[in-house]
Amino acid sequence: MKPSQKVTAMAAFLLVFCLGASVFTRGRVDATRPTATLDEVLFFNSPKMLKRLSLGYDGLVANLYWTRAVQYFGSKHHDYAKNYDLLSPLLKLTTALDPELTVAYHFGANFLGPKPPEGAGRPEQGIELIEYGINNNPDDWKLYYDLGFIYYLELKDYSKAAEAFERGTKVPNAHPFLKIMAAQMAGHAGQTETARMLWTAAYQNTEEKQIKANAIAHLRALRVDDDVTALEKAVAAYKEKTGKLPPSMAALEIGGFIARLPLDPTGRTYKLMPDGRIEVRVPEALPFIEKGLPPGYKPGPPKLDGLEK
Amino acid sequence: MNSRIFHIAANTFREAVRDRVLYNLIAFALLLSAAAILVGQISIDIERLVVVNLGLSAVSLFGIVIAIFIGIGLVSKEIDKRTLYTVLSRPVRRWEFIVGKFFGLTGTLVVNTVCMGIGVFAALLYVSHKFQHSDTSILVALYFIVLQFVIICALALLFSTFSSPLLSAVFAFSLFVIGSFAEDLKGFAAMSQGFTRVVTVAASYLVPNFSALNVIRSVAHEHPVPWSLVAYNTIYAVVYSAMALCGAVLIFERRNLK
Numbered sequence: 283m284k285p286s287q288k289v290t291a292m293a294a295f296l297l298v299f300c301l302g303a304s305v306f307t308r309g310r311v312d313a314t315r316p317t318a319t320l321d322e323v324l325f326f327n328s329p330k331m332l333k334r335l336s337l338g339y340d341g342l343v344a345n346l347y348w349t350r351a352v353q354y355f356g357s358k359h360h361d362y363a364k365n366y367d368l369l370s371p372l373l374k375l376t377t378a379l380d381p382e383l384t385v386a387y388h389f390g391a392n393f394l395g396p397k398p399p400e401g402a403g404r405p406e407q408g409i410e411l412i413e414y415g416i417n418n419n420p421d422d423w424k425l426y427y428d429l430g431f432i433y434y435l436e437l438k439d440y441s442k443a444a445e446a447f448e449r450g451t452k453v454p455n456a457h458p459f460l461k462i463m464a465a466q467m468a469g470h471a472g473q474t475e476t477a478r479m480l481w482t483a484a485y486q487n488t489e490e491k492q493i494k495a496n497a498i499a500h501l502r503a504l505r506v507d508d509d510v511t512a513l514e515k516a517v518a519a520y521k522e523k524t525g526k527l528p529p530s531m532a533a534l535e536i537g538g539f540i541a542r543l544p545l546d547p548t549g550r551t552y553k554l555m556p557d558g559r560i561e562v563r564v565p566e567a568l569p570f571i572e573k574g575l576p577p578g579y580k581p582g583p584p585k586l587d588g589l590e591k
Numbered sequence: 592m593n594s595r596i597f598h599i600a601a602n603t604f605r606e607a608v609r610d611r612v613l614y615n616l617i618a619f620a621l622l623l624s625a626a627a628i629l630v631g632q633i634s635i636d637i638e639r640l641v642v643v644n645l646g647l648s649a650v651s652l653f654g655i656v657i658a659i660f661i662g663i664g665l666v667s668k669e670i671d672k673r674t675l676y677t678v679l680s681r682p683v684r685r686w687e688f689i690v691g692k693f694f695g696l697t698g699t700l701v702v703n704t705v706c707m708g709i710g711v712f713a714a715l716l717y718v719s720h721k722f723q724h725s726d727t728s729i730l731v732a733l734y735f736i737v738l739q740f741v742i743i744c745a746l747a748l749l750f751s752t753f754s755s756p757l758l759s760a761v762f763a764f765s766l767f768v769i770g771s772f773a774e775d776l777k778g779f780a781a782m783s784q785g786f787t788r789v790v791t792v793a794a795s796y797l798v799p800n801f802s803a804l805n806v807i808r809s810v811a812h813e814h815p816v817p818w819s820l821v822a823y824n825t826i827y828a829v830v831y832s833a834m835a836l837c838g839a840v841l842i843f844e845r846r847n848l849k
Contacts, residue, residue, distance in 0.1 A: 337771040338801060339652070339807065340808055341640075341644040341807050345640060348637065382808075383640075385637055
């Protein structure tokens with residue numbers, strides 16, 4: 283072997299060896315400091331400064347921040363996070379760079395308000411974001427809908443929710459549904475139906491998969507709550523008529539207390555407990571349900587994967 | 592255009608397209624347009640927006656780098672290689688040399704933009720599966736990007752007539768950055784008073800206004816670009832680059848080439 287060939291072979295071997303060693307060492311470094319991730323760092327906090335630093339390419343930078351916001355939420359949500367401190371700043375930066383990026387406002391409306399782990403638990407930040415969106419896109423009726431959505435579902439402030447929907451009705455080409463919502467809020471009657479309408483609209487008015495999945499999970503939860511309420515009423519009626527609890531769910535159907543045995547949205551039957559309560563069979567498959575849970579059950583992170591389809 | 596200018600422009604174009612760096616930069620821009628498809632897929636719900644933003648930004652940024660790095664060497668290279676003396680010993684006036692160089696580089700950049708623009712439209716077609724009427728605004732954005740290049744070319748040429756390539760690159764890039772803040776400078780002028788106001792107003796009009804030539808975000812949202820803006824931007828770019836070219840000619844005419 284010529285000296286030059288030896289040098290080439292040695293250099294090639296060292297290159298591959300050092301590459302492998304650096305990858306291995308990097309893995310060890312990351313394992314040593316698992317909490318030191320870039321996720322919790324915002325290099326730029328000021329939207330104005332970031333806008334200037336983007337040298338006019340603010341649309342591109344906004345897209346990058348939007349991607350980061352979605353990934354941040356997705357990874358934290360997956361880890362059942364207790365805080366989403368960067369979600370609001372990331373969405374603020376995104377919308378300051380591109381105030382017309384309406385998908386960011388809708389995302390904020392859906393995920394800034396709910397309590398962790400479903401969201402950031404900061405409805406006031408959601409409202410601030412949506413109001414900023416309305417200032418910049420006054421003709422987008424969906425933003426008024428988002429605002430009413432937060433006031434109604436997160437803050438239970440019916441008058442503010444009614445006001446938000448009412449403002450939306452004045453926008454040209456606003457969805458007629460806003461008028462109905464404004465009226466519903468004014469009387470704040472039929473809360474389950476109102477919530478169902480809101481989540482149905484949330485599903486229909488977005489292409490964003492996480493928002494769609496979240497809406498479906500809430501709609502399924504509303505259905506379970508309705509089913510459990512109806513079944514518990516049937517159990518009470520059975521007890522009133524016979525003086526004892528029904529021995530099985532089938533007894534309710536045979537006795538004519540229910541038309542047929544309902545199935546939960548996952549296709550499973552409901553369980554009749556010895557004390558007459560109704561429970562779902564797999565609570566973790568039904569996030570956001572308020573009824574039909576075993577006593578002392580603590581919900582895990584909601585699994586929204588695949589629900590959007 | 593007289594034939595001498597045309598020949599210099601044609602030679603400049605030929606020389607520029609032989610430069611390997613040019614192809615590398617175009618390849619990078621096309622790669623970014625392709626990457627936009629990938630980024631678009633992870634940027635939930637805004638695939639088209641990402642393709643337009645990333646694609647056009649890549650065309651603009653790489654084009655500016657090409658304009659600066661080729662523009663700054665147009666005169667100094669000719670002096671270093673002593674080919675300038677051969678050219679000027681023929682019946683070619685110095686101003687014709689400068690203007691010819693400018694048109695040659697501008698032509699190169701127009702061809703580059705067309706190539707990179709095809710890449711952006713291909714990426715867009717891949718994502719959207721069809722073109723829509725609002726996509727014509729992307730052509731306007733590409734036209735504005737060409738206008739940016741025209742101004743940058745003229746500035747790079749101006750600096751290359753009296754400075755070293757390195758300093759010319761620094762000056763041209765700095766003016767691009769300052770020009771991106773042109774509207775802020777105008778706002779700052781409006782807030783100041785007295786002599787400061789006069790200086791800032793003068794500075795705001797003197798630096799090139801690149802912010803008005805950047806409509807990428809607007810077209811990404813499918814907003815039409817008003818024809819009046821197209822007309823005024825065209826006139827502005829022509830007038831501003833003519834001003835920079837006149838400066839280059841004035842300096843080059845008096846430069847001692849011995």
